[in-house]
């Protein structure tokens with residue numbers, strides 16, 4: 001009994017450690033963020049993405065097998081890597097993108113994760129979307145033009161964000177210029193890695209999903225959900241639960257902002273099963289660099 005308890009304590013401690021490392025890593029990695037602003041810096045941009053995978057792998061077993069102490073073993077490796085990576089990143093010494101600083105200061109990271117690519121819960125990862133799309137969505141959410149259905153806790157889906165960025169007196173804690181800078185920085189960040197499904201799609205399901213996508217979605221969201229029309233969102237690799245919620249919100253005319261109206265006829269007749277299938281498929285598409 002005590003053994004199980006101490007195993008649980010050590011797992012919780014590992015998760016806390018990972019979280020702290022992420023924050024520390026973010027500070028250490030500051031110059032990397034700036035470097036990835038340059039379109040030609042594919043190498044630098046790739047580094048944080050790799051780290052994301054490592055963290056995800058280290059975290060996953062901790063959750064899946066709470067009875068074993070093994071996951072703790074992955075910790076030292078991670079510490080070494082983080083420490084070893086720091087001196088490599090340092091010599092780059094460039095000014096930080098103001099959008100990155102604002103992203104941290106305005107607490108976006110608490111929900112959307114490091115670099116906008118490690119969002120918590122079913123919140124959307126926002127790295128690598130078109131700048132203009134990001135600006136519009138942020139403004140629409142803050143102004144109340146974009147709302148959402150209720151989540152599993154009975155709160156409106158956009159409420160966490162408005163709660164964090166609007167004071168109880170109704171003052172918005174971020175101005176247009178700051179939104180622009182954050183969106184500019186986010187649009188250049190490497191996108192999130194797909195989160196594996198609990199049950200992978202069968203070949204038949206995949207075929208069906210692709211056909212449905214081609215028929216109903218591709219005209220706007222592009223081939224393979226990777227190359228949408230200008231300033232439309234890239235769907236590839238988004239979290240499944242987020243995609244499901246958004247399609248349903250569009251279908252039920254809860255989300256009505258921006259150019260979404262054109263999408264309504266395409267989702268109006270989709271069944272829950274079809275929505276689930278499409279979201280499963282889309283969530284597994286690896287984004288291009």
Ligand code: HEC
Nearest residue numbers: 106107108111123124126134137138148157158160161164
């Ligand atoms: C307390 C949590 C929280 C904070 C802090 C937060 N957001 Fe969000 N954000 C959300 C949630 C939840 C959604 C999704 C709402 C929905 O499901 O309709 C969202 C949606 C978005 C979207 C739309 C994504 C899309 O694909 O359409 C953008 C862009 C965004 N947030 C940017 C930001 C930025 C920039 C900041 C900091 C200035 C920020 N958020 C702070 C929780 C948060």
Ligand code: HEC
Nearest residue numbers: 216217220232233243246247257258259260262263266278
């Ligand atoms: C006629 C064009 C069009 C078609 C067809 C279309 N969409 Fe969209 N979709 C949009 C637009 C435009 C937006 C963003 C709206 C905005 O500006 O706020 C969007 C947004 C979304 C979002 C939310 C993305 C986010 O980051 O929040 C999802 C998910 C989505 N579409 C899925 C689909 C799926 C699945 C299909 C096919 C069944 C589809 N769309 C068909 C135009 C379209």
